[in-house]
Amino acid sequence: MTLEISGLCSDYGSKKILKDVSIAPVAGGEFVGLIGPNASGKSTLFKSIAGAVKATDGVISLDGRDLRRASRGQRSKVVAYMPQSYGCNAVLTVFECVLLALKQMTGWRVKQDDLQRVSNVLHALGLSHLADRGISKLSGGQAQMVSVAQTLVREPRLVLLDEPTSALDLHHQLSILSTIRAFMRNRNMIVIAALHDLNLAAQFCDRLVLIKEGEVLADGKPEKVLALKEIDETYRVMTNLEKTSRDTLYVDARLSA
Amino acid sequence: MPDAVSSLGSSIRAIFKIFHSERSIMSFSPDKLGNADEIGATTETYKNAAIQAGYRRQLRRRYLTLLGVAVLLCVSFVFDVSNGPGNFPLSIVIETLLDPQAHGIKLEVIIWDYRLPIAITAVLVGAILALAGAQMQTVLNNPLAEPFTLGVSSAASFGAALAIVVGWSIVPNLGPLLVTFNAFIFALLTCIFILVATRIKGVGTETMILFGIAIFFAFNAALAMMQYMASEDELARIVFWMMGSLSRASWEKISLGAILLSLALPYSFYRTWQLTALRMGDDTAISLGIDVARLRVEMLIVISLLAATAVAFVGTVGFVGLVGPHIARLIVGEDQRFFIPLSALVGALTLSLTSIISKMITPGIIYPIGIITALIGVPVFISLILSTRKERLS
Numbered sequence: 001m002t003l004e005i006s007g008l009c010s011d012y013g014s015k016k017i018l019k020d021v022s023i024a025p026v027a028g029g030e031f032v033g034l035i036g037p038n039a040s041g042k043s044t045l046f047k048s049i050a051g052a053v054k055a056t057d058g059v060i061s062l063d064g065r066d067l068r069r070a071s072r073g074q075r076s077k078v079v080a081y082m083p084q085s086y087g088c089n090a091v092l093t094v095f096e097c098v099l100l101a102l103k104q105m106t107g108w109r110v111k112q113d114d115l116q117r118v119s120n121v122l123h124a125l126g127l128s129h130l131a132d133r134g135i136s137k138l139s140g141g142q143a144q145m146v147s148v149a150q151t152l153v154r155e156p157r158l159v160l161l162d163e164p165t166s167a168l169d170l171h172h173q174l175s176i177l178s179t180i181r182a183f184m185r186n187r188n189m190i191v192i193a194a195l196h197d198l199n200l201a202a203q204f205c206d207r208l209v210l211i212k213e214g215e216v217l218a219d220g221k222p223e224k225v226l227a228l229k230e231i232d233e234t235y236r237v238m239t240n241l242e243k244t245s246r247d248t249l250y251v252d253a254r255l256s257a
Numbered sequence: 258m259p260d261a262v263s264s265l266g267s268s269i270r271a272i273f274k275i276f277h278s279e280r281s282i283m284s285f286s287p288d289k290l291g292n293a294d295e296i297g298a299t300t301e302t303y304k305n306a307a308i309q310a311g312y313r314r315q316l317r318r319r320y321l322t323l324l325g326v327a328v329l330l331c332v333s334f335v336f337d338v339s340n341g342p343g344n345f346p347l348s349i350v351i352e353t354l355l356d357p358q359a360h361g362i363k364l365e366v367i368i369w370d371y372r373l374p375i376a377i378t379a380v381l382v383g384a385i386l387a388l389a390g391a392q393m394q395t396v397l398n399n400p401l402a403e404p405f406t407l408g409v410s411s412a413a414s415f416g417a418a419l420a421i422v423v424g425w426s427i428v429p430n431l432g433p434l435l436v437t438f439n440a441f442i443f444a445l446l447t448c449i450f451i452l453v454a455t456r457i458k459g460v461g462t463e464t465m466i467l468f469g470i471a472i473f474f475a476f477n478a479a480l481a482m483m484q485y486m487a488s489e490d491e492l493a494r495i496v497f498w499m500m501g502s503l504s505r506a507s508w509e510k511i512s513l514g515a516i517l518l519s520l521a522l523p524y525s526f527y528r529t530w531q532l533t534a535l536r537m538g539d540d541t542a543i544s545l546g547i548d549v550a551r552l553r554v555e556m557l558i559v560i561s562l563l564a565a566t567a568v569a570f571v572g573t574v575g576f577v578g579l580v581g582p583h584i585a586r587l588i589v590g591e592d593q594r595f596f597i598p599l600s601a602l603v604g605a606l607t608l609s610l611t612s613i614i615s616k617m618i619t620p621g622i623i624y625p626i627g628i629i630t631a632l633i634g635v636p637v638f639i640s641l642i643l644s645t646r647k648e649r650l651s
Contacts, residue, residue, distance in 0.1 A: 045343070050544060051546075052543045052544060070544055072548055075546065076545060076546020077546075080544070082544065083540040083543075083544050085538075085539060085540075085541065088536065088537050090536035091536075091586050091590040091591045092533070092591050092592065093537065093588055096533075096592050097537065100530060100533045100534050100537070101545055102534075103530040103531060104531070104534060104546055104547065105546075108527075108530070112309075115309045115313075116309070119304070119309055120305060123304055123305060128304045129634070130309060131308045131311070132315075133310075134590075150537075150541070150545075213509065
């Protein structure tokens, strides 16, 4: 179970967004954090891998299978991409929302197994009590958790999460990332998550990829990447990487003068 | 006959309230099995079982709702056939329905050639309009979308007026079907125009709606021009056509409509999960592996055929395409497995009831159905919206 991405290019209109993006092969069970400032190409990279945006050049292969040649249907069975969500006005319950995500890949009829998988995921993410709640009645954070549930319920090989914690409070940021990590380790899945909070990224990711203006600047262990001077240049801040008493990394950042 | 009208309005409300009581169909309670710790089961298995049981209960209620509305529709249909000048007893009407010759040629003609086509057309066109409306609302992500708001109805009216005044049609030598066919072609061309323009420019759903409104005004102006040029007799025909009437019903039109509906419904069912996912927004739908652009085009082709056919058959009947899906959404939500059939059933029921009312207001006169849907339907609809809002707030 490996994901290989090399020489990936992608355009938006006439503008080149991704320029020759390559990252070291990702193994099953690995949690990769994608970091970089706004508009650096993180979402486009995800969309290109998921097939929502057509890559113009490069290789994306999962287990030796060329994803760029796979049909939309085949690709969506192995890759699940969670876009940045802004809620929706659908008249559907949380249970139905998660079920509909699963039903895109199983047959028309709803079977007992479908119901079991949906309720398992809701339980794992602590959403059981919201199962009958209307999706449009949820808070931003709850809606984001439902998006994560929609992604995980499909048990794909590769999960791409675009800022999965942006609307969550501190407790839920930690709990959802822990849940995702436990979930993917159990199933030997690959997770790539775009994260803005470098401390969260340091705490949960096995590896970090720093991207700026569509180019990969660094790729490696969090303690290595976060200590690079490229971090300061990319984010236009001054950082200090410290180790806390609990042996976790802490990025101390302030605006550069 | 205002009493009958108001009592009918309140009975529709009562029916709606039964289905909508405590929002029971939209919501289910995972806690109904009792407390997990008391039972002693592991919390996870218990909660999962409770959630699944709740979902199944919800499904059962929805199937019952569909069945209930279908039964109401049957009752309304029989009542529609039995109602009209002549005041024949219900038993005689039903016997004639079962055996055309049972009560002589006069009754056979009245029931089979006159009342039955009208009653079936009401059901059929109501279902088609509501189905088209439901899918427009889903595909364009806008609760105001329906054949009327996208300019399809006004295009059809213009096509009809063109046939009436100038006698011109895209396909020549159609004889009595000229007006209907012209209306159909213009409605269809409008849909195709919207489709192609949006496909080429790749514009979003909001722009499509704005486009539809622009077309609506353009055709209304062209229609006014036709009316200005028309003779008195032609003007009367145009106005009558535009009012929307079931009296143009015929068995040929019914079979065409039935064929169309029997193709469109299964196709919609085939796409239900994708359509449901579309309600989560384009980004989510795309991320779930759905080819959103293609789905939208496919559905718009189906919608175009449905809307153009319905409008060509009965003229401008606004509101049914709006109210059917809206009521269905309030009752079962937007799981398209239930939303689509219930929209069609509610649309059919609405037009069937309207057909009854149009005969009851002044005995011996059948009022154009387009007037009735708006006059009686709108107040009922508004009160429904207001009452559900209040319930939700409290």
